[in-house]
Amino acid sequence: MNLIKIRLPMMGIVSILHRISGVLMFVSIPLLVYLFHLSVTGEPEFERTLVLLQNPFMKLLLLLLAWSVFHHLFAGIRYLLIDIDIGINKPQARMSAYIALFAGFLMAVIVLVMLL
Template identity: 45%
Template sequence: MSDTTIKKPRPKHLDLKVIRLPLPGFVSILHRVSGAGLFLMLPVLLWLFGSSVGSPEAMAQAKSVVANPLVKLVLFGLLWAYLHHFCAGIRFLLLDMHKGLDLPTARKSAGAVLAVSLTLTVLIGAKIFLG
């Protein structure tokens, strides 16, 4: 190393309220959060599925549970988590194949993941929950 290089002082701590995360980093964190949420809600989803195919009485019970507005909100969140995880997963597979690694393309693909997942969530959620 030459003596002409200037070293920036490294922060002693990371103030998370001050740091502004770039869009690709935000999408990456949301990908992890959505994956964890889907994994943690798997027992509930399996119970709902098992109830829906079990017996007519169990189906009626599952319908009454899903009719609750709070449960609908949670299921809407799970729908977003699934769609975001799917879209971001495709983006990360393309990045693993060295497609779209340059910064402008990475920012555009991160924005596309957010736009597509939110749009699909609204469209599919409206179709499911509003009839």
């Protein structure tokens, strides 16, 4: 059995990405709490927060976090619909997986445009 030739269906890819996005959001909580705390401490700290957010690495991190939030949202809605027996047929499940993947990507691109 050649494990390299096994193709995961789109529904499986969206499921794995849903889990990864959940982990990314959880791991980012300390950073977001720190940035929020820094921004509300005082005016100099707020300015420092703005400078931190202009860093290209931080923008990339925020873009990844935005993708995580939106993908998790759309995939979560997809799973809620599946729980009430909407979209459980294979063609519908495949289409909803593509829609969730595309919607998360599209919203991340919109955030990217807003960050630039």
